[in-house]
């Protein structure tokens with residue numbers, strides 16, 4: 001009966017291929033949408049990802065994402081260091097600052113200050129020199145587009161730099177590079193390198209610099225410490241130490257994974273953009289599932305006459321059920337396979353560009369499970385339809 | 398005295414409900430005996446198809462008695478009826494109803510496949526029957542490559558393959574030209590004579606009446622008379 005079911009399924013090649021394409025399209029749509037979403041979320045916790053050696057992040061108790069932060073007193077660093085099991089702890093400063101380009105144009109940056117001695121938190125730079133050498137230059141910073149485009153433009157010609165007659169906003173520009181200067185709070189900073197770290201969501205240009213330079217740029221600030229990045233002693237229990245830090249310091253301590261999770265949750269709850277995106281994804285899925293369901297249903301509906309015949313010849317409802325579900329599952333699995341395969345290829349192509357795409361394990365799984373649920377539903381409905389038809393169909397001339 | 402294969406008494410069947418109700422069978426009483434070919438004739442809409450659907454358990458009826466091979470089909474549940482039908486009844490339809498996806502052998506073997514019979518044995522049996530209906534060359538052809546007459550012969554082979562006790566044919570010759578129709582009827586007659594199977598043939602075609610042993614005349618949902626033929 002299994003073989004017969006398969007033969008009936010593939011008898012009409014055109015219809016069968018149409019069905020497969022329909023299912024593949026749905027699986028593609030769902031997997032792609034999920035990966036797109038995962039891509040955005042990955043950008044949302046880019047700060048955590050670009051510091052893979054950090055075990056535990058310590059922050060103010062009110063903070064629940066790497067996106068919205070409030071600072072702690074510098075004293076927190078020593079409190080954390082004093083917790084048993086902590087191998088080392090380094091500070092991270094974070095603050096939005098507006099920088100002025102030489103032509104007078106201005107741009108908001110997220111400025112990240114890292115420990116002078118270790119430079120933990122500095123991303124890889126496109127340079128033959130080491131970050132420690134480059135940031136040794138007084139007032140030096142590393143700039144990063146952070147997923148934006150054309151935001152790091154400085155005037156091309158000397159005549160447009162720091163002009164006497166006010167801003168030259170329409171001046172010809174070029175990309176920032178080594179040696180270029182900008183102003184933050186009227187203090188000069190020098191571009192020592194350009195990095196290309198994980199793009200941010202939402203996109204924003206970044207400046208990385210040392211704590212001492214950070215302090216120079218924000219002289220009147222009282223609290224600057226945003227995170228303490230902890231490395232634990234090898235062999236100690238991650239969660240246990242996080243709990244310990246939390247208890248001893250009264251601060252919030254999260255493992256990197258937990259921090260990523262909380263950040264994603266925070267986006268889901270707080271970000272309207274993400275909310276819209278989720279709606280779009282859900283809509284796309286519903287449309288895809290609807291189309292798949294209807295196609296599968298129509299397919300079995302077309303074959304109803306054959307099922308009626310088999311039933312007349314003594315096929316039990318169990319046998320018919322096996323046949324319908326053989327057909328449904330075979331289409332669903334092959335169709336989803338194609339869809340997810342294509343999605344992987346397309347994903348590879350777009351991920352090379354500046355596109356937020358990340359196919360995590362759950363994306364194709366979600367696509368597959370979605371298609372299967374729809375298929376089972378369509379199969380059940382078809383099976384139900386079988387109860388009412390039989391006699392007339394067979395005796396019709 | 399022949400043994401009764403089918404015993405029907407006062408079968409009533411209504412389609413639809415209330416004002417839309419159609420009284421298709423108004424108390425049908427008929428006995429059919431082993432080894433005979435019963436022709437069931439009557440004007441269009443008199444209830445012939447409804448009757449054969451009811452006695453084969455494809456359609457529930459409102460009231461009356463229907464015993465096949467001494468078994469009361471109203472006393473069986475749905476799955477039992479299906480299994481009983483698969484075991485004891487074969488069908489030949491006006492529109493052949495072969496599965497286009499299957500070859501002739503596979504189509505003929507279908508009742509055995511459904512009964513989970515051994516595949517090799519089923520196919521051997523199917524081939525013997527295809528030889529018998531003169532389609533020895535067409536084992537692996539698909540129905541779409543066969544003429545109407547050939548398709549109906551495949552259907553006859555399929556109706557016989559599981560050695561049922563009763564074959565129900567609804568207008569078996571209506572989709573065929575005169576000669577092909579005669580050939581199919583001769584085939585059925587030959588099978589009947591060889592195996593003593595019981596056959597009910599619903600038909601409009603007075604040119605095939607001669608193959609029957611008896612003929613039941615149906616009118617307005619009732620059997621008006623049953624006559625002996627030949």
Ligand SMILES: Nc1ncnc2c1ncn2[C@@H]1O[C@H](COP(=O)(O)OP(=O)(O)OP(=O)(O)O)[C@@H](O)[C@H]1O
Nearest residue numbers: 392412413419421440441442443444445446447448
């Ligand atoms: N599914 C149905 N719903 C409602 N009425 C039906 C249905 N099937 C048949 N009928 C009605 O029942 C009556 C008997 O129909 P049936 O098909 O049994 O006649 P028939 O003798 O086989 O006719 P024909 O020679 O044209 O095949 C007709 O009046 C028909 O309109």
Ligand SMILES: [Mg+2]
Nearest residue numbers: 395445446447
């Ligand atoms: Mg009829």
